[in-house]
Amino acid sequence: MPSTKVFSFPTTDAVSHALDKFLTQASADAIARTGKFTVAFSGGSLPATASKYLAENTQIDFSRWYVFFADERCVPHDHADSNYKLVKDHLLGPLANKIPEDQVIPINPRLVDDSTAAAVDYEAQLGSVFGPEKDRFPRFDCILLGIGPDGHTCSLFPGFAQLEEKTRWCVGIDNSPKPPPSRITLTMPVLNAAHNVAFVVTGAGKRQTIKEIIDQSDVRLPASHVALPKGTVYWFLDDAASQDLTLNKPSEFKL
Ligand SMILES: O=C1O[C@H](COP(=O)(O)O)[C@@H](O)[C@H](O)[C@H]1O
Numbered sequence: 333m334p335s336t337k338v339f340s341f342p343t344t345d346a347v348s349h350a351l352d353k354f355l356t357q358a359s360a361d362a363i364a365r366t367g368k369f370t371v372a373f374s375g376g377s378l379p380a381t382a383s384k385y386l387a388e389n390t391q392i393d394f395s396r397w398y399v400f401f402a403d404e405r406c407v408p409h410d411h412a413d414s415n416y417k418l419v420k421d422h423l424l425g426p427l428a429n430k431i432p433e434d435q436v437i438p439i440n441p442r443l444v445d446d447s448t449a450a451a452v453d454y455e456a457q458l459g460s461v462f463g464p465e466k467d468r469f470p471r472f473d474c475i476l477l478g479i480g481p482d483g484h485t486c487s488l489f490p491g492f493a494q495l496e497e498k499t500r501w502c503v504g505i506d507n508s509p510k511p512p513p514s515r516i517t518l519t520m521p522v523l524n525a526a527h528n529v530a531f532v533v534t535g536a537g538k539r540q541t542i543k544e545i546i547d548q549s550d551v552r553l554p555a556s557h558v559a560l561p562k563g564t565v566y567w568f569l570d571d572a573a574s575q576d577l578t579l580n581k582p583s584e585f586k587l
Contacts, residue, residue, distance in 0.1 A: 334559040338546060338567040340574035340582035344534045347568050348384035350585055351532065354566065355382070355474070356391050357587050358528055362473035363396045370461065371474045372400040372518065374486065375415030378478045378532050379422040387426035394430035398461055400437050402475055402523075403486040404454075406444040406504075406514035413512050437461070439516060447504025451516040455502045469525035470501060475518070477531045480510060483541050483553025485531070487517035495520060495554050520557050527563045531555065536572040547579040 341347045355371075362369040373379060386392075405413045409420075416438040424436060437457050443450040462470035477485045487505055488495045494503050497519040505515050523529060533542060544550040546567065551557070558565055567574075567582075574582050 334561060335564040336546075336559075336567070336580070337564060338569065338574070338577070338580055338582045339585045340569045340571050341585070342571050344381055344570055345384070347532065347534060347570055348381050351382050351530070351568055352385035352389055354530065354568070354587060355386060356389060358474050359392050359397070362527070363393060366473075368396045368398055369474070370398045370400070370470075370472050371476065372402040372472055373415065373419045373423075373476050374402040374478045375405070375418050376478045376480075377534065378476055379415075379418040381532055381534065382476055383419075383422035383426070387423055394427055395432060397431045398435045398437065399424070399431060400458065400472070401439065402477060403515055403517040404439040404450075405512050406439070406447050406450055406516065407512060408444060409438060409441050444514075447506050447514045447516055449504075451500070451502045451504040454516055455500065458501055469521050472522070472526040474528045474530060475523055475526045477523070477529060477555070477558070479531060479533055479538065479541060479545070479555045481538055481541055482509070483545060483550070483555050484510070485555040485558065486523070487515040488520060488554040488557075490552055490554060495557070497521070520554075523558050524560055525562075526560060528566065529558055529560060529563065530566040530568060531558075532568045533573045534570040536575070538573050539576045542567075542569065542573050543576040543578075547577055 359369040440453045545555045
């Protein structure tokens with residue numbers, strides 16, 4: 333039975349604190365179980381919110397982390413639109429090499445002119461950590477997701493074919509409605525195979541979208557398709573984003 337937990341906090345800062353606790357626990361659980369913690373970061377507002385306290389966390393054994401990207405823009409690593417750059421600026425830089433460089437897995441910078449080739453390559457990079465078997469999906473310990481006002485998550489946009497992908501782990505997109513147009517993204521079966529997915533959403537600008545996803549499960553919105561048969565979907569919201577929820581009111585933050 334898919335499990336969902338909705339938490340809401342008065343400020344973005346309180347969301348950052350809660351995420352720090354959540355990731356400390358998720359990381360310890362995964363390392364105890366498998367010796368490593370596989371985590372995928374989205375871009376946008378998420379890296380700043382998720383990293384605020386994480387970057388100075390001394391409880392986590394970052395040497396066991398494997399950092400992937402839930403979606404990435406097809407741009408060089410030092411480009412202002414790069415999700416890798418965001419995570420580097422907010423987390424990897426401040427952590428000062430506590431995560432071994434070869435355990436951070438960005439898009440191949442030589443393939444940014446070809447989203448299809450970049451997605452195939454990223455799938456192979458996933459295979460090198462999760463094993464290459466094609467009859468199953470990689471099982472991330474945690475995937476950190478944002479949403480757009482249109483309900484997109486990763487680079488899975490409403491009405492786009494990538495949302496229907498059933499076999500590939502990672503696909504390209506060249507006509508993203510949000511710039512930049514060329515991107516790669518994990519697919520929905522990969523999101524739904526994870527142990528945990530944590531959505532992080534703040535601000536009144538997304539309150540209606542949050543209601544349509546959490547209260548109404550509106551299938552037109554890609555984020556509504558995230559439901560983990562063997563895991564838990566967490567929502568880390570601020571009160572501005574959660575204020576319209578009536579059916580699924582946030583519960584007290586407890587892990
Ligand atoms: O383009 C993207 O947008 C979403 C949402 O970003 P936000 O700034 O509104 O939080 C993000 O989750 C995704 O990774 C990114 O590529």
